Amino acid sequence: MTTQLQVPNDLKGEYPFNPHFHMVEKESLHYVDEGQGEPLVMLHGNPTWSFFYRNLAKYFSQHNYRVVIPDHIGCGLSSKPQEYDYTLEHHITNTLSLIEKLNLKDITLIVHDWGGAIGMGVATRRPDLIKKIVVMNTAAFRSMEIPWRINILRNPVGEWFIRSFNGFALPATTMAVMKPLPPEVKKGFVLPYSDYQSRIATAKFVRDIPMNDKHPTYKTLAGIEEKLKTLKVPVLILWGEKDFCFTTNFQKRWMEFFPKAKVRTWPDAGHYLVEDKTAEVINEIEIFLKE
Numbered sequence: 001m002t003t004q005l006q007v008p009n010d011l012k013g014e015y016p017f018n019p020h021f022h023m024v025e026k027e028s029l030h031y032v033d034e035g036q037g038e039p040l041v042m043l044h045g046n047p048t049w050s051f052f053y054r055n056l057a058k059y060f061s062q063h064n065y066r067v068v069i070p071d072h073i074g075c076g077l078s079s080k081p082q083e084y085d086y087t088l089e090h091h092i093t094n095t096l097s098l099i100e101k102l103n104l105k106d107i108t109l110i111v112h113d114w115g116g117a118i119g120m121g122v123a124t125r126r127p128d129l130i131k132k133i134v135v136m137n138t139a140a141f142r143s144m145e146i147p148w149r150i151n152i153l154r155n156p157v158g159e160w161f162i163r164s165f166n167g168f169a170l171p172a173t174t175m176a177v178m179k180p181l182p183p184e185v186k187k188g189f190v191l192p193y194s195d196y197q198s199r200i201a202t203a204k205f206v207r208d209i210p211m212n213d214k215h216p217t218y219k220t221l222a223g224i225e226e227k228l229k230t231l232k233v234p235v236l237i238l239w240g241e242k243d244f245c246f247t248t249n250f251q252k253r254w255m256e257f258f259p260k261a262k263v264r265t266w267p268d269a270g271h272y273l274v275e276d277k278t279a280e281v282i283n284e285i286e287i288f289l290k291e
Helices: 050-060 088-101 114-125 156-165 169-175 183-190 197-207 218-230 248-257 278-290
Strands: 020-024 027-034 038-043 065-070 107-113 130-138 235-240 262-266
Touching: 020 088, 027 050, 027 088, 038 050, 038 088, 038 114, 050 065, 050 107, 050 183, 050 278, 065 088, 088 114, 088 218, 107 114, 114 130, 114 218, 130 248, 130 278, 156 197, 169 183, 235 248, 235 278, 248 262, 262 278
Parallel strands: 038 065, 038 107, 107 130, 130 235, 235 262
Antiparallel strands: 020 027, 027 065
């Protein structure tokens, strides 16, 4: 079974990848699989999809790396079931299932936004598979810091607003960048989220943010946080300092877990760091991979 959503021809230049699908829990998980060599597994967050990493995929797949980018269930070209447990736990197990299917080893994980918690969930459960980690504007630990404009969406009314008016993916195309996105790139970001049904995961990700120990995902996130310091691999931290959500406080917190990490920050970049600083991010990652 595959999704009906197709990338239109006018976006093939931005996103030229052949589709691949993996069945998880009776749902179709789409993923990019390009190039040959050491695997780079890139995990997106909310409200993006594999399109977020398109420039990294195009570059590294041509430079002796195998680039694998799943669209989490409910996102991108993956299935968007209306009755599904959209929780951190399921996104972690789905990603592990894909990694095991593809028999990936010596992985460099590249994570952003919710991809940080998902990726660190994978890394702390299967550290034997991980060679290096690149962290970009994300978190994988508990925090009470949350923007009010996101916090107010963590309820049924917020879910209705996100799903009815695309009140997350659409605003992000301007709020998450410092450099305006070209029209075709904006179109790419919102492509999978065109109606009420298709926006289910963008709403459920927001509701899955655990702000207290009564939340069903709190235990999962706490378990990841407790194991972060056990990861003994090289870490690169790349950060856009103008991120209204993952502020530099989060970047400093990462340094507590990985004090030997290499760090590069940009004072004029936002949450979608790879859009604001595409060439610079590719350069930093390439250096890190070769070290």
